[in-house]
Amino acid sequence: MAVSTNVLTMEDDPVVRETIAAYLIDEGYSVTQAESGLQGLALIKEKNIDAILLDWRLPDISGGEVLSRLAKMNPTIPVIVVSGTDEVEEVIEALQRGAWDYLRKPLKNMDILIEAIVRNLNRARMMKEAALEGEHLKELVRSRTEELERANALLRREAKERQEYAAALKESEARFRQLVETVREAFFVRNAITKEFIYVSPAATELFGLTPDQLALDSGLLLELLHPDDRNDAVDRMLKIYINQTPDNFEYRFIVGKVKALKWIGFRIFPVKDANGVVYRHVGVAEDITERKHAHDALCASLREKDILFKEVHHRVKNNLQLVSSLLSLQAQRILNLEDRERFLDSQRRIQSMTLVHEELYRTDDLSCIDFSYYVEQLARRIEQAFLATVPVDLEMNLEKIYLSVDTAMPCGLILNELISNVYKHAFIGKERGRLFLSTGLQDGQLILKVVDDGVGFPKDFDIAQSDSLGMQVVNELVEQLSAKLTISVDNGTEFKLSFSDASLCLLP
Structure with a gap:
């Protein structure tokens, strides 16, 4: 049991x-x-x-x-x-x-x-x-009945779908033929094995000066129309298409018609595979792109002319600013009052910082942006040369590669000019040697510029907005112009930290 x-x-x-x-x-x-x-x-x-x-x-x-x-x-x-x-x-x-x-x-x-x-x-x-046996038999009968009903419904649906598909296919073929035979682009189908044209739309006559029947009888006629300089490259290109079995786009020059007119013709070719994945057809479209090529060439020539013009403008602006800078330098040499002479030299350095922007634009291919890290380095070196006679300063830089628009680079350059010059003039009074550190970089969506020294430092209650120094007033105005934030830290020297949105960056590599 x-x-x-x-x-x-x-x-x-x-x-x-x-x-x-x-x-x-x-x-x-x-x-x-x-x-x-x-x-x-x-x-x-x-x-x-x-x-x-x-x-x-x-x-x-x-x-x-x-x-x-x-x-x-x-x-x-x-x-x-x-x-x-x-x-x-x-x-x-x-x-x-x-x-x-x-x-x-x-x-x-x-x-x-x-x-x-x-x-x-x-x-x-x-x-x-x-x-259970009775229920099983009932279930079998019910299941078999449902299967038969589904099969009958499926057969009826498939029969109806076949009829609809045949009608739709016939209509689609008619529309397709009507489409390819009315558009200006030439449509063609080529056998991937024999290289013969199976179908060529009537537009080929206007495009190549050859009828579809002529191309179907002799596919090599197209090669004879190719410009001699493009013929070898075209042959190699077609061989690669047959070997790689991937879509391709290309354009070549053809000499067509009785007048031997030169045409630029663009091709788009796509392989067609059978059920086994073997390419047995090549379908393609050819179109006359002569006017487009001429327009493109004219546009490129115009852009080159404008680039040359802009470079010349920046070059002349740089020369004019350099001339003003030289005049200020000469005038400063005639001034006996040291304080007045220093004001002239400050103005000269401000102009030189603007000159550097135009010099950088003249040096680069992109006329809308400049390499700001390179600009900061050059500016710092020039200011360093101007103050060689003062206290020796160890200049250190950590500059991240950043590209700025001209509208942003110019005020940033002027701010840096004032801050760096101020360090050389005032930070190391009474000291035998000093250190100046410059850095640029991106942090949390902000562009950060730092000028740090280990000099005597500003007073702890220093307020740049209340300063009577022209240089600090210039800095304050330019900070507001950039919608930036300037923080000053006084601890074993002085740190100026300028931060503003990185939206001013140029999208360059």
Whole structure:
């Protein structure tokens, strides 16, 4: 007997209940005991019960009531009534309410009980198998019917789609032919193996001076029309297309017509693969791009002329500024008052910082942006040369490669000119040597410029907006012009930190 077979005994007499349970356990059954009908019904909901031994007379509800409730809960569980009476009315009622068998107590031979349990369990198993088989057959019939219905629907849909596809294909082919035969571009299809033209649109006549039939009969006629200087390159290009089996664009010169007119013709060629991935066709489009080429060449020539003009303008501005700078230098030499002479020299250095911008623009190919790191280095070196006679200064630089527009580079250069000149003039008074550090870089979407020295430092309460120094006033005005922020730190020297949005950067490599 399988250990999983669980028998529920509903018996209020504990001696009878324990006796039956002990015997069933000895026979290999699992036993669940209930001393009342309601307790037994609750256990049926909680546990997996395979068979029930039901006393007809229970202390709470009758065996008949238990059978009625079981019929609603689980009618497939075998119920064997074990009663102390053999009245015909009770037997008939028990069977009518759903009892599977009826045994009378006391059970003198327990084998009768085992036989009844085995018999009714087999009956229950056969009933379940029959029900499952019936459900299985119903499911098979239903599934097969649905499959047939789906197959029929699919066949009807495919038949309709084939008809619609054939009609659409016919219409599409007509529209395609109408399209390729009316556009000015020549459309062609070429066999990838034989290199012969399978189809050439009528536009080829106007484009090459050859009819589609002529090209279909002799595909080598196109090669004869190629400009001699382009012929070898065209042959190599076509070989690469057949070898690489990838789309390609190219343009060549052709000499066509009776007047031997020179045309620039652009080609776009695409490989077409079969179901196995093998290229068996080349589809292409050819168009006359002569006017476009002429317009492009004219535009390039115009741009070159404008570049030369702009470079000449910057060169002349630089020369004029240099002339003004030289005049200020000469005038400064005539001034005996040292303070007045220094004002002239300050103005000269400001002009030189602007001159450097135009010099950098003249030196580079891009006339809208300058290499600001190179500009800062050159500016710092020139100011260093101007103050060689003062205290020796160790000039250090850490300049990130940055490109700025002219409108931004000019005020930045003037600010740096004032700050660096101020360091050389005032930072190292009374010191034997000094250090000046310059840096440029990007940080968190901001362009950062720093001028740091280890000199005597500004007063801690220094306010650049209230300064009466012309140089500091120039710096303050230019900072506002750039919508920038200038912070001054005074600690073992002075640090000027200028920061503003990196939106002023030029998008150059």
